[in-house]
Amino acid sequence: MDFVKRAQAAEAAMRAVFPPTPLLRNSLLSERYGADVWLKREDLSPVRSYKLRGAFNAMRKAQASVYVCASAGNHAQGVAFMCKHFGVHGVIFMPVTTPQQKIMKTRMFGGSHVEVQLVGDYFDDTLAAAQAYCADEGAHFLSPFDDDDVIEGQASVGVEIIQQLGAAPDMVVVPVGGGGLSSGLRSLFGPDVSMRFVEPTGAPSLAMALRAGAPCDVSPIDSFVDGAAVARIGQRTFAHLSEVDPNHVLALDEDRICATIIEMLNVEGVVLEPAGALAIEALSELEDEIRGKQVVAIASGGNFDFERLPEVKERAQRYSGVKKYFILRMPQRPGALKDFLSILGPEDDIARFEYLKKSARNFGSVLIGLETTRPENFDRLLSALDEAGFTYTDITANETLAQFVI
Structure with a gap:
């Protein structure tokens, strides 16, 4: 079975768990850029991000009794949600510095099916602890992105887009972190759909990998855009992205992304996390390319901690001058x-x-x-x-x- 059929099968299986996320035309952005702009609202999934898709697909295929992941955010919540759905045990490793709001939501989604272990000040320490636990206990480790089944699951976003539009759009704009979502969409759409890939300036893992010809460590990174702040793109995900035109990879300043978060909140009433705003802000860089075309921007997540709002407003004001x-x-x-x-x-x-x-x-x-x-x-x-x-x-x-x- 080829990749497209596997992604379609994953999407069909998901319907027993949650409905498709909305694909909504945005009048403000369409008028601003002279294009037909649609937002794929992954912020409206049950865990407010697309991460539960990859977790679902990987877990339905692995069929283990104990699953382990290391995450400070959306991946942890997706895994927790699916542990409860499948009725299996999950051990979620999170850094000690993880905000209480994220810890609370992870526990809420998993209920009695998950335990949260707070280990390490930095994610590398947390990851090492999770992998050591798997080795000792024989548990199944769930990668947030560098896994073929996860990539396949994230591609279900594109399957839904085609179903909802009735055809593939002219262009898809997608945020990039570890590459799970972007590699899945590129493999699904193939050469028929133009794609643009957006990274925060402080974590250009795809751009640097394309330049080097292989994944490379871009540390130190700016972790502000936490949903896309990855120091090294995945080996498997890069295999799907290695032929991407470097000119199609955009880098956006973190302060600039803050301005988009504030505008979407104040004008559209849409709550986005920093990574969720990346593709929307990138439209301003693509104005000449998208004019008159049908464009889908992926709003990848809305897990925004409102305690960060003063900082986001501050950075947005400084960026806008x-x-x-x-x-x-x-x-x-x-x-x-x-x-x-x-x-x-x-x-x-x-x-x-x-x-x-x-x-x-x-x-x-x-x-x-x-x-x-x-x-x-x-x-x-x-x-x-x-x-x-x-x-x-x-x-x-x-x-x-x-x-x-x-």
Whole structure:
């Protein structure tokens, strides 16, 4: 049986567990890009990501009594959900640093069928512990992506797209982490459907593998886009992706993805995790290519911890240019603060104001965060500061300083 038929069989078997996720036309994006844009809403699956597909397909084929996985997020929840469905025992290894919300949801989906073991500060330690457990106990290890049955299961996303549209679209835009979803879709659609693959700038595992001709470690990675922040793409997944045109792999800045999360939440009422927003934000890079075409962007997940919302909003504002941070050298004299405040425009607001230390008898250093409604307002403000003789340093893009003071 060829790959397409196996993926179709996996999709058909899933219908006994959960319905197809919606494929919804998005008017906002369609109008913005002059295209027929559809969102495949994997954020609306029972575990709010596509990961339960691969877990289901691998587990129905392995038919073991004990399953083990290592994950800090969506894979853990997918495996837990399927352990309960199949009535088998699962041992979920998660880093000690995993947010309580994710631990709670994993336990909720698995119920009495799963036990969660918190091991290690870093994922590599967690993975090693899970694999050691499998060796000692003879349990079946479930890879989050580098497994032929998992790849086949993730390809069911594409089977549903074809069924829901009545035909394959002109283009599919898909996020890439370890490569399970992207390799499955590419193998399913073949050369008839144009595909674009999107990675976060801080974890370019596919782009680097294509350049090297083999999977390679791209550590250290930025883990902010946790659903796609993988240091090394899978060996099996890369076998499906090795012929991808490097020009079809896009890298998006993490702060930029935050702007998409905020817009989709505020305008569309759609809750997306960072990885789930990758394909949607990539449309802005593809505007000339997709105009007049039917395009499907995969919204891969919506497991967003709202405790992260202030950070996401902060990063989105900094990326869009409406929020900046400065170290301002303020004269230590009566009226100096009033002089500074008089420079602010009607759309400017102080988000943070903190004296750091006095650098000299007559001057003090101030950390100041400013918000405005339009990026161009900063041009006027900085010109006014220069004219008034204030000395300042823009630290908005300085990541090292940002970690300590922002």
